[in-house]
Amino acid sequence: MALITENTRKEVTEIVYKFFADECEVDLKDLNDSTNIIKDIDGDSLMFLELIEIFKKKYTLDIELKTIGKYAVKHPVQTIGQLIDMQMLIIEHENKLLELDH
Amino acid sequence: MWQKKLAFVFPPFASEYPDDPFSNLEGFDDCFRKYLSRAAEFADPSLNKFSIPSSTFLEDELETQYISYIQACSLVSWFRGKGIIPAYSSGYSMGIYAALFQAEVISFLDGLVLIRQAFKEIRKVVGNKKFGMCSIIGLNKNDIEQLIEKQDLNLAIAIQNSVCSFSVSGPAKDITRLTESALQEGALSARLLNVTVPYHSSFLKDTASTFTEFVSQMQFRHPRMPIVSLIDQEILLEDNTLKVEVVRNLFTPLNWYETQLYLQELGVNRFVECGSGKGIVKNARFIEGEAVSMTANAFSASPETQLGYSA
Numbered sequence: 001m002a003l004i005t006e007n008t009r010k011e012v013t014e015i016v017y018k019f020f021a022d023e024c025e026v027d028l029k030d031l032n033d034s035t036n037i038i039k040d041i042d043g044d045s046l047m048f049l050e051l052i053e054i055f056k057k058k059y060t061l062d063i064e065l066k067t068i069g070k071y072a073v074k075h076p077v078q079t080i081g082q083l084i085d086m087q088m089l090i091i092e093h094e095n096k097l098l099e100l101d102h
Numbered sequence: 103m104w105q106k107k108l109a110f111v112f113p114p115f116a117s118e119y120p121d122d123p124f125s126n127l128e129g130f131d132d133c134f135r136k137y138l139s140r141a142a143e144f145a146d147p148s149l150n151k152f153s154i155p156s157s158t159f160l161e162d163e164l165e166t167q168y169i170s171y172i173q174a175c176s177l178v179s180w181f182r183g184k185g186i187i188p189a190y191s192s193g194y195s196m197g198i199y200a201a202l203f204q205a206e207v208i209s210f211l212d213g214l215v216l217i218r219q220a221f222k223e224i225r226k227v228v229g230n231k232k233f234g235m236c237s238i239i240g241l242n243k244n245d246i247e248q249l250i251e252k253q254d255l256n257l258a259i260a261i262q263n264s265v266c267s268f269s270v271s272g273p274a275k276d277i278t279r280l281t282e283s284a285l286q287e288g289a290l291s292a293r294l295l296n297v298t299v300p301y302h303s304s305f306l307k308d309t310a311s312t313f314t315e316f317v318s319q320m321q322f323r324h325p326r327m328p329i330v331s332l333i334d335q336e337i338l339l340e341d342n343t344l345k346v347e348v349v350r351n352l353f354t355p356l357n358w359y360e361t362q363l364y365l366q367e368l369g370v371n372r373f374v375e376c377g378s379g380k381g382i383v384k385n386a387r388f389i390e391g392e393a394v395s396m397t398a399n400a401f402s403a404s405p406e407t408q409l410g411y412s413a
Contacts, residue, residue, distance in 0.1 A: 044291075044384075045239050045240075045290050045291030046239065046267075046384045046385065046387075046388075047384075048290055048291075049239060049240065049266070049290055049388070050387055050388075052290075053388075064288075065240045065241075065266060065288065065290060066240065066241065066245070066287065066288030066289075067288065068240075068288070068290065069240045069241075069285070069287070069288030069289050069290045070286075070287075070288040072290065073285050073286060073288075
């Protein structure tokens, strides 16, 4: 499992915000944790997939896409804040993500 | 100017029209209006009502196909005006007609004729049966095939876009069941597509004989550049093989993933999506290799510079 440091959340937050600002062509200052990814900035599932790939590479994560998908069915992500929370759980628990529900 | 490392990809019909998708292309609107007006006169007067931003025609599959084709042909013309001619042309799904126009195999009006006839043949085969398609992201081919088999669904994978992105065709009720089970299985996304036709699947096999007869009577010229098949990644250089391709495109599964990889092997390092959306550009991030995919709107008044080539 990846080592979570104090900086990890800050790092993840910065990456996620910059990603959506670039991809959705919106100003960084117009984004906040309550921004709805689909309704407010026209995001989509390919963006979610790309972010997962970015973090898989960055933190050398061992996690299957299906595991994330199964977790997301029970814990749907709508806002940027929720997405950051989920990314943190993915980094911390990797393939044991589903065990959080047990 | 022929660009050895450039391929144009013509997308299928639009599922949405982004606001002002060609805003960076100076003079494009005049070009589009010219083609739109010809199409309205020839095929369907209501096409003249089309405007962006709007959701005009999105509920009408034939008119949406016309608009996507007209936009694509207008882009071809705009690029020609700038001296940009790609080395390869490739038509994703119903984008095949614009790919033929790019390669000067058919005229603009013949493209409209083919679209209309294909639609008619499809409607004849589909009749009142309810069909549909869905897209699934996050599962691999084996996962999807197992889901289909396990639930005894009458479905077929119609398009592979990457190792974890697929479109599936079949009866509407089975499509709905598959989307539900795919999410339970761990798909990141499983959604219904806005179509009522099971494109690129054997459900449309019965279009073959009459559409073949129709296409055989049309005049196809030898392509000015190779067209790459999404069915088997063959390079198509003959008018007769292109006629066969147009027919089987309706009922044979496509593989864009393998097609992009093959084009990259041939040396292509720039793909331009010639349509109003950016689905192919977004999908390209999940295909291996260093090639760059861009929308037509990514071009400025100096497209040569954007492409990284010298004139």
